[in-house]
Amino acid sequence: MRKVKSYILILVSLMLIFTVGCGDDRPSINVFNWGDYIDTDVIKEFEEEFGIKVNYSTYETNEDMYIRLKQGGSSYDVVIPSDYMIERMIREGMLSKLNKDNIPNLSNVDEAFLNLDYDPDNDYSVPYMWGTVGIIYNKTMVDEPVDSWDILWDEKYDDQIIMLNSQRDSLAVALKRLGYSMNTRDVVELEEARDELIKQRPLVYAYLGDQVKYTMIGGEAAIAVVWSGDAVAMIRENPDLEFAIPKEGTNLWFDSMVIPNSAKNKEGAEAFINFMARPDIAARNTEYIGYSTPITEAIEMLPDYIRNSKVAYPDPEDIKNTEIFKDPADIVEVYDRIWTEIHSN
Numbered sequence: 577m578r579k580v581k582s583y584i585l586i587l588v589s590l591m592l593i594f595t596v597g598c599g600d601d602r603p604s605i606n607v608f609n610w611g612d613y614i615d616t617d618v619i620k621e622f623e624e625e626f627g628i629k630v631n632y633s634t635y636e637t638n639e640d641m642y643i644r645l646k647q648g649g650s651s652y653d654v655v656i657p658s659d660y661m662i663e664r665m666i667r668e669g670m671l672s673k674l675n676k677d678n679i680p681n682l683s684n685v686d687e688a689f690l691n692l693d694y695d696p697d698n699d700y701s702v703p704y705m706w707g708t709v710g711i712i713y714n715k716t717m718v719d720e721p722v723d724s725w726d727i728l729w730d731e732k733y734d735d736q737i738i739m740l741n742s743q744r745d746s747l748a749v750a751l752k753r754l755g756y757s758m759n760t761r762d763v764v765e766l767e768e769a770r771d772e773l774i775k776q777r778p779l780v781y782a783y784l785g786d787q788v789k790y791t792m793i794g795g796e797a798a799i800a801v802v803w804s805g806d807a808v809a810m811i812r813e814n815p816d817l818e819f820a821i822p823k824e825g826t827n828l829w830f831d832s833m834v835i836p837n838s839a840k841n842k843e844g845a846e847a848f849i850n851f852m853a854r855p856d857i858a859a860r861n862t863e864y865i866g867y868s869t870p871i872t873e874a875i876e877m878l879p880d881y882i883r884n885s886k887v888a889y890p891d892p893e894d895i896k897n898t899e900i901f902k903d904p905a906d907i908v909e910v911y912d913r914i915w916t917e918i919h920s921n
């Protein structure tokens with residue numbers, strides 16, 4: 577009887593060891609990124625190589641991401657906001673300084689993308705992707721030259737126009753069309769842009785985020801405001817689509833990886849950021865999502881159709897007339913109010 581008891585004891589202990597051993601007791605990081613903005617195999621590869629589990633979730637706009645972080649509740653180790661939002665998060669003390677010793681791959685970033693105004697010494701951010709904003713249009717539905725934001729207010733395209741569901745991008749379109757800076761601090765100019773967007777509303781099929789790709793690929797609308805990398809991905813799927821940067825000028829943007837100061841695994845976050853800046857990994861993400869990499873050596877690894885794409889890698893001439901968004905700082909509430917007014921009208 578005693579023998580049986582000890583067998584049972586051994587069995588139970590073994591089962592216990594087995595169960596605990598199989599539980600996921602790896603260290604983990606929480607990564608919060610834009611939707612459709614990574615090759616998911618790259619995440620798996622990071623997990624295998626570093627023994628760190630990645631809890632991955634996504635957002636559609638900088639503002640959505642910001643609100644989620646401010647709400648607290650969940651903590652994130654890596655987030656990938658755009659320039660002006662990084663500037664704001666630094667100003668508000670939301671980010672943690674990077675230990676650059678843990679991110680040697682920062683040296684793979686092309687100089688043109690380092691030390692920009694939003695983070696002058698890259699103390700907080702490592703560039704991930706960059707691009708422009710422009711118009712994608714379906715050549716079978718639009719048979720005039722597309723070179724101005726004006727086309728988005730042309731009644732001929734009633735219910736065929738898609739706008740970006742992102743406050744700075746949509747306001748930038750209206751502001752540039754009016755001949756103003758997309759960083760204006762003049763409330764009258766902002767309200768004029770608001771009124772133009774309200775006037776345009778009846779022509780707009782929808783304000784979309786990531787779904788714009790499927791809508792345009794499927795030929796459901798004629799014209800859309802898009803980020804350049806999405807244009808690359810769309811043109812690959814539907815050759816009737818073409819991309820143009822309007823003559824009134826547009827936005828040049830940079831999305832960079834940062835560590836919020838509420839991060840629970842800063843070293844894991846730095847390992848992830850460093851991994852993403854490795855040329856072969858950056859090349860795989862770039863090929864998968866269509867966006868433009870700031871990692872010089874990664875560009876050389878890309879297939880010709882991306883490397884030679886003027887949408888992804890425009891000539892300096894094409895991006896002469898661009899502005900980079902700035903944090904509106906003390907008037908950020910005015911931008912928020914204007915955006916709400918556009919949508920409640």
Ligand code: N2P
Nearest residue numbers: 610611612613803831
């Ligand atoms: C990817 C969104 C890209 C972000 N779906 C543009 N800044």
